[in-house]
Amino acid sequence: MPFVSARKALINSGWKPNPTYSGEFGVESVLVRKGYPEIESCTEGVRYCSFNYVKDGVCLGVGAVGEEIKGMKVYAWAFKCPGKE
Known part of the structure; x- marks a missing residue:
């Protein structure tokens, strides 16, 4: 499923972005500035x-793959909080 569609469905269902990234460099900071505060990390x-x-x-982690946000696809999800195994 396209990440942008999944994100919209999650937000419409009451899920809220859970910001965890506090850096100022890299693709993560670009995504935060573009309105995706829920980013944790990218490879x-x-x-x-x-x-x-x-x-x-309840926490929900979503994994997506792709070079640009509009082309990203969801590849995994898990009900776990950031930083907890």
Whole structure:
């Protein structure tokens, strides 16, 4: 599923972006400035990015792959909070 569509569905269902990135460099900071505060991290090369959401105290992590936000596809999700295994 396209990440932008999944994100819209999550937000429409009451999930809220859960900001975790506090840096000022890299693709993560670009995504924050473009309105995606839920970004946690992205890899270099083939870009895999992790995004975080929260709803009623439940955390949801979403993994997406792609070079540009509009072309990213969801490849994984898990109900876990950032920084916790």
